[in-house]
Structures are given as structure tokens and as C-alpha cells.
Amino acid sequence: MSATKPVILIVDDEPDILELIEYNLKKEGYQVYTASNGQQAVAEAKKVIPDLIILDIMMPKMDGIEACRMMRAMPEFKNTFMVFLTARSEEYSEIAGFNVGADDYIAKPIKPRALISRINAILRRNVQSEETLDSKVEIGDLVIDRDAFLVFQGGNKVVLAKKEFELLYLLASKPGKVYTREVILKNIWEDSVVVTNRTIDVHIRKLREKLGDSYVTTVKGVGYKFEIEAE
Numbered sequence: 398m399s400a401t402k403p404v405i406l407i408v409d410d411e412p413d414i415l416e417l418i419e420y421n422l423k424k425e426g427y428q429v430y431t432a433s434n435g436q437q438a439v440a441e442a443k444k445v446i447p448d449l450i451i452l453d454i455m456m457p458k459m460d461g462i463e464a465c466r467m468m469r470a471m472p473e474f475k476n477t478f479m480v481f482l483t484a485r486s487e488e489y490s491e492i493a494g495f496n497v498g499a500d501d502y503i504a505k506p507i508k509p510r511a512l513i514s515r516i517n518a519i520l521r522r523n524v525q526s527e528e529t530l531d532s533k534v535e536i537g538d539l540v541i542d543r544d545a546f547l548v549f550q551g552g553n554k555v556v557l558a559k560k561e562f563e564l565l566y567l568l569a570s571k572p573g574k575v576y577t578r579e580v581i582l583k584n585i586w587e588d589s590v591v592v593t594n595r596t597i598d599v600h601i602r603k604l605r606e607k608l609g610d611s612y613v614t615t616v617k618g619v620g621y622k623f624e625i626e627a628e
Contacts, residue, residue: 403448403520404428408438408464409482410456414507418451418482421509422516435459439467446473449520451503454483454494462493469498478519482507495575495619518573534569536623539612541566555607560585564600568613568623577620597621 405427407418415431422429430445432438434456442450450468452461461481468474481494484505494502501519503512534541540549543566548555557565563585568576576584578594586596601621604613614624 402426402428404430404445405516406430406432406438406442406445406447406450408432408435408451408456408461409453410434411453414453414482414505417507417509418512421513425513425517427516435461435464435467438464442468442474442477443471447477449478449480449516451480451482451516452499454481462497465494465499466497480516480519492618495577495616500574534566536569536572539569539608541569550608557607558603561600561603561607564597565604565608565613565623568621572623575616575620575622581620 405422407415407422407429408431409415409418410433412433415433419429419431430441430447432441435452436459438450438452438461439459450465452465454461461483465479465481468477469479478500479498480501480503481499482503482505501515503515532542532544534543538551540547541562542548546559546562548557548562548565564581567581567584578597581597601613601615612623614622616622
């Protein structure tokens with residue numbers, strides 16, 4: 398992420414939407430650039446290398462799904478957050494977005510305060526993951542110590558199996574980020590053993606039994622995320 402205020406690229410074919418989001422993000426001090434379709438988005442993103450891109454899905458010339466897919470294949474956008482913005486509420490559009498590498502999904506109509514809160518929370522993920530890499534994640538009443546392989550909840554030690562711990566650490570290292578089952582399998586089990594989606598579901602269930610239901614959220618048809626409250 399930039400040492401200065403983060404750079405955000407907004408992509409939408411509706412001028413009113415662009416103006417509304419641009420105005421509110423600039424009020425927060427963000428550096429803001431805009432584009433009106435997927436082709437312009439890719440070209441502009443290559444110039445400014447944004448920290449976060451807000452992409453509408455339904456756009457002329459190139460839609461948001463294809464633009465996201467193209468940029469996710471480019472190494473310069475490896476650490477760029479991709480957030481879809483759309484009026485479409487169908488579940489399959491959310492799944493398609495996450496499958497091409499989206500980090501989050503925001504529905505229209507835009508509520509400026511809620512949008513800013515969500516953007517701030519998304520951009521904090523990168524700071525949290527950098528600060529806690531190979532050490533501790535501290536969120537709410539949870540402390541996850543990767544070096545010591547320990548988890549404390551409200552000061553009380555929670556005993557987790559190895560894969561349960563690794564799964565919890567993966568999800569908590571980037572709160573709010575949706576991890577597909579495929580990504581979880583690759584990160585936790587790699588290629589050493591044959592596992593199924595059912596294996597992940599069982600480990601999630603065990604985590605919830607030990608920690609409660611308020612931390613790990615199911616994103617239907619996609620995967621799981623560690624939930625935190627936005628500002």
C-alpha cells in the first residue's frame with residue numbers, strides 16, 4: 398500500500414455514481430481516479446497502480462468481471478484490492494465476482510457513510526496483515542499467536558487442532574476477505590493429501606463450536622470470511 402494516502406480507482410458508466418463516490422472519497426483524503434468502462438479501467442490502473450479498485454459489473458466495452466480477471470492476471474495488481482459495485486442482487490453475480498478475484502462486494506444504491514466505512518475497513522486489512530505476519534493477530538477478544546501456536550479468547554486459552562489453528566489464522570489475517578474453498582484448500586492442505594469441501598466445512602464447524610458463531614461467516618456458494626464490524 399502507498400506510504401501516502403491510498404490511491405483508489407472508481408469504474409462506473411454512470412457519471413452521477415462516479416461523481417458521488419469520487420466526492421466522498423476525496424473528502425476522506427484519498428487520491429481518486431475514475432474510468433467509465435472496463436477497458437479504460439485496465440489502462441488507467443496500469444498508469445496509477447491503485448491500492449483499491451471499485452468496479453461496476455455491468456458496463457459497455459468490457460464489464461467489471463472481465464476487467465477484474467485481466468488485472469488479477471497481472472503481477473502489478475497482486476496486492477490491489479478489487480471491490481465490485483453493482484445494482485444486481487443475484488447471487489450468481491456475487492459468486493462470479495469472487496471467483497475472478499474480488500475482495501468484496503458493495504450493492505447500489507450508494508450510501509456514502511456506509512461506503513466510506515466499508516472502504517476504510519477493506520484498506521485496513523492490508524495494514525493488519527503486514528503488522529501481524531508470522532506473529533500475532535489481535536481482533537476483539539481474540540489473540541492468535543502464530544509463533545506459539547496459541548489462541549486466547551477473552552484471556553482464556555482455546556485448544557485447537559493444527560488444521561483448525563491454521564484455518565483460523567488464514568481467515569483472521571485478513572478480516573472481511575472472502576476465501577473460496579479452493580484458496581483454503583491450497584493454503585491449508587496444499588497438495589499433500591486428498592481433501593474435499595466437506596473437510597473444510599467440518600473444520601469450520603469445529604471452530605464455531607470452540608469460539609462461537611460470531612467470527613466465521615459463510616458466504617453462500619463461495620467460501621468463508623472472518624467477520625469484524627466496520628467503523
